[in-house]
Structures are given as structure tokens and as C-alpha cells.
Amino acid sequence: MPDLAPRATPDARDAVRALRPSQIREVANAGFGVPDVLPFWFGESDRVTPPFIRDAASAALASGATFYTHNLGIAPLRATLARYVSELHGPTSAEHVAVTSAGVNALMLAAQLVVGAGDRVVAVTPLWPNLVEIPKILGAHVETVSLVYGAQGWQLELERLLGALTPDTKLLMLNSPNNPTGWVMTRDDQRTVLEHCRRHGIWVVADEVYERLYYADGAGQQAALSAPSFLDLAARDERVICVNSFSKAWLMTGWRLGWIVAPASLMDDLGKLVEYNTSCAPAFVQQAGITAIEQGAAFTRDLVADLRASRDHLVRALSALRGVDVKAPPGAMYVFFALPGAAHSLELCKALVREAGLGLAPGSAFGPEGEGFVRWCYACDPARLDAGVERLKGYLERHGIGR
Numbered sequence: 024m025p026d027l028a029p030r031a032t033p034d035a036r037d038a039v040r041a042l043r044p045s046q047i048r049e050v051a052n053a054g055f056g057v058p059d060v061l062p063f064w065f066g067e068s069d070r071v072t073p074p075f076i077r078d079a080a081s082a083a084l085a086s087g088a089t090f091y092t093h094n095l096g097i098a099p100l101r102a103t104l105a106r107y108v109s110e111l112h113g114p115t116s117a118e119h120v121a122v123t124s125a126g127v128n129a130l131m132l133a134a135q136l137v138v139g140a141g142d143r144v145v146a147v148t149p150l151w152p153n154l155v156e157i158p159k160i161l162g163a164h165v166e167t168v169s170l171v172y173g174a175q176g177w178q179l180e181l182e183r184l185l186g187a188l189t190p191d192t193k194l195l196m197l198n199s200p201n202n203p204t205g206w207v208m209t210r211d212d213q214r215t216v217l218e219h220c221r222r223h224g225i226w227v228v229a230d231e232v233y234e235r236l237y238y239a240d241g242a243g244q245q246a247a248l249s250a251p252s253f254l255d256l257a258a259r260d261e262r263v264i265c266v267n268s269f270s271k272a273w274l275m276t277g278w279r280l281g282w283i284v285a286p287a288s289l290m291d292d293l294g295k296l297v298e299y300n301t302s303c304a305p306a307f308v309q310q311a312g313i314t315a316i317e318q319g320a321a322f323t324r325d326l327v328a329d330l331r332a333s334r335d336h337l338v339r340a341l342s343a344l345r346g347v348d349v350k351a352p353p354g355a356m357y358v359f360f361a362l363p364g365a366a367h368s369l370e371l372c373k374a375l376v377r378e379a380g381l382g383l384a385p386g387s388a389f390g391p392e393g394e395g396f397v398r399w400c401y402a403c404d405p406a407r408l409d410a411g412v413e414r415l416k417g418y419l420e421r422h423g424i425g426r
């Protein structure tokens with residue numbers, strides 16, 4: 024009889040085993056069985072995708088859009104996206120656009136295109152963990168440069184970032200508007216970083232999935248249609264890959280549809296990677312994406328106005344709590360604030376969900392520099408935010424925190 028006994032425990036690769044599990048999931052699991060949790064922990068609105076987009080998907084399904092598509096997306100969607108990007112950020116042709124299965128997949132594809140084992144990657148943190156963990160799956164080494172928190176909220180120390188972008192760096196991963204802080208990189212900083220990266224041949228992957236959720240403040244200022252983007256500065260055929268998504272600006276998180284803007288010279292190789300990852304985004308979802316872009320301008324404009332009002336509402340309500348340090352961030356859909364008792368933010372968030380039915384994301388989920396903070400997604404109506412703030416207030420009072 025051959026010896027069929029396993030020789031060692033069947034484990035995943037070391038790089039995979041070393042990935043950090045999601046602390047937000049850990050908090051959500053702690054709330055399992057707690058009735059009536061108010062969930063502000065995930066990055067999505069409590070509103071369903073608008074009817075005109077759902078109807079377009081139904082019509083596409085009814086007409087039989089159930090087959091594989093081209094790896095890089097159906098031609099009409101690529102053309103529509105090229106027009107959309109051109110209007111926001113300057114001339115862009117369909118050959119620079121690829122359709123992806125939402126932003127996460129776009130980030131993975133972008134990393135797979137340029138990063139390999141042993142490569143040095145730099146990321147600005149606190150940051151949604153996927154951007155830091157994805158290069159690690161590929162065996163890369165990720166260095167982080169932390170934003171600093173002060174009177175103006177979260178700020179980038181540009182010289183520190185430039186210092187970290189050494190000539191042997193392969194890739195800079197940036198996310199602006201930023202999850203979790205709401206930080207928005209200034210156009211001047213983008214210009215300086217881009218020039219530096221050009222000089223050293225460093226790739227930039229700019230995660231701009233929140234570009235439309237931008238609240239350009241200032242007296243009498245008209246809201247800008249988009250946050251400053253690397254696409255405003257970079258030529259389409261240089262080492263810049265921009266990642267975007269339908270999830271946030273059209274409330275399509277569950278649809279898994281996004282896109283990449285990248286040099287045309289990458290597209291054949293990108294097509295191969297799409298083939299081996301997902302093959303394509305679903306055909307009827309891609310068709311609904313065309314409708315989202317072509318008919319969604321007013322919807323997104325109203326959504327951004329609602330989000331701004333919700334942000335201001337939440338910041339006002341939280342400011343009234345003793346010991347809470349909160350500032351209105353210029354972008355995305357989160358308030359990332361400090362509060363007494365959050366020195367161990369994971370433990371605090373677990374206690375909040377168990378004892379108060381309040382679901383927040385711990386700052387430590389976004390890197391060690393996020394410790395002491397919690398993230399609150401404000402993409403919901405103000406009454407729900409008020410209910411959440413009441414629960415937080417009750418918890419702080421019961422525990423004598425902040426007195």
C-alpha cells in the first residue's frame with residue numbers, strides 16, 4: 024500500500040497566509056446575533072441603485088446579453104467611458120480604456136501588470152487595506168508613508184513621500200479622495216509627484232474611485248465635477264494607470280463594474296490578465312454601465328449634494344460630543360475621527376457593536392497610523408446618522424468616556 028498520509032498541513036503560500044484579514048469584518052462578526060445594528064462600517068450607501076440603471080440591466084438581460092464579451096469590455100462602453108473621461112480630464116480614446124469587474128479587480132490587474140516578486144511598492148496611508156495587500160499577493164514589498172493629522176485634518180508631507188520614492192521603487196499606489204480619511208491630494212502635489220516618478224521611471228497607480236465625491240469648499244465656490252486627477256496632468260501613454268468604478272458615483276457596489284485608463288501599449292497584456300482573472304465583466308452589467316454614464320449626470324450631482332449635507336450633519340453632531348475631534352474632509356464618504364477610548368480602536372468598535380448596536384470601522388484597519396480613530400460612512404439619511412450619534416453618546420456616557 025502506498026503511504027497516502029499527508030506530509031504536512033496543506034497551507035496556502037506564505038505571501039497569502041501573511042495577508043492581513045479585514046478588521047472591519049472582525050467587527051461585523053462581533054455583531055453577529057446583535058439585533059438592530061446600525062451599520063456605518065462598510066463603504067456603501069444604504070440606497071439602492073437608481074431605477075434607470077436597474078431598468079437598463081433588465082432590458083439588456085431580456086434582450087439576451089448573457090454571453091462572454093471582449094476581454095477589455097464591449098466597444099460601446101469603452102467608447103462611452105472614453106467620452107466621459109475626456110470631458111472630465113481631457114482627450115482620452117477608447118484604446119486607453121479597459122472595462123473591469125469593479126475597482127478591486129482593476130487594482131489587482133494594475134498591480135499584476137507592473138509588479139512582481141521582490142519589487143518595491145510605496146503606498147500613502149492610512150489606506151483602504153486592499154491597496155497595500157494586493158501587491159503583497161504578488162510578492163512585492165510595500166513601504167508606507169503616513170499622512171499626518173493636524174489642525175487642517177489629514178495632510179501629506181510631500182518631502183517624506185518624495186524621499187520614499189527611491190529610484191529602485193517600482194510603483195506608487197495612491198488613493199485620492201482617500202478612504203478612510205477623506206484626504207484629497209492637491210493638484211500641485213500631484214504635479215510634483217508625477218514629475219519625480221517620471222524622472223525615476225516609477226509607475227503610478229492612482230485609485231480615483233471617489234473622484235466624483237468631492238466637496239470643493241470655499242465661499243461661493245461651485246462644486247467641482249471631480250477631485251484633482253492624475254489624468255488631468257499625465258499624458259495617456261506614460262507610466263500612469265488610473266483605476267475607477269461605478270460603485271460610488273452611481274451606487275452600483277454589487278454590480279462589480281469599473282474601468283482602467285492606461286497606456287495603449289499595455290492593453291494587449293491587460294487583455295490577457297483579464298482573460299485569466301475574470302474573462303470579462305458581465306455583458307448586461309456593461310450595458311447598464313453605458314446608461315449610467317449617459318443618463319446619470321443629474322443623479323450623481325444630486326448624490327454629491329446629499330452626501331455633502333450628510334457629511335456636514337454628521338460632523339456637526341459628532342462635534343457636540345465631548346472629547347471627539349472631527350473635521351469635515353474634502354472628499355469620499357467617510358468621517359475619520361478621533362475619540363477618547365479609541366486608543367485600541369478594534370476593541371472599541373467591537374464593544375460599540377455588541378453593547379450599543381453601532382457599527383463603525385476601526386482606524387487600525389487602515390494601518391497603524393489610523394489607531395486612535397474610527398471611520399464612519401455617512402452615505403445615508405441624516406435621521407439614521409442622528410440615531411447612530413445617540414448610540415455613541417449613550418455608550419460614551421455609560422463608560423464615563425470623555426468626561
Ligand SMILES: Cc1ncc(COP(=O)(O)O)c(C=O)c1O
Nearest residue numbers: 066125126127151202232268270
Ligand atoms: C479606495 C477604494 N478603492 C477601490 C474600491 C473598490 O470598490 P469597488 O470594487 O466596489 O469598485 C473601494 C471600495 O470601497 C475603495 O474604498
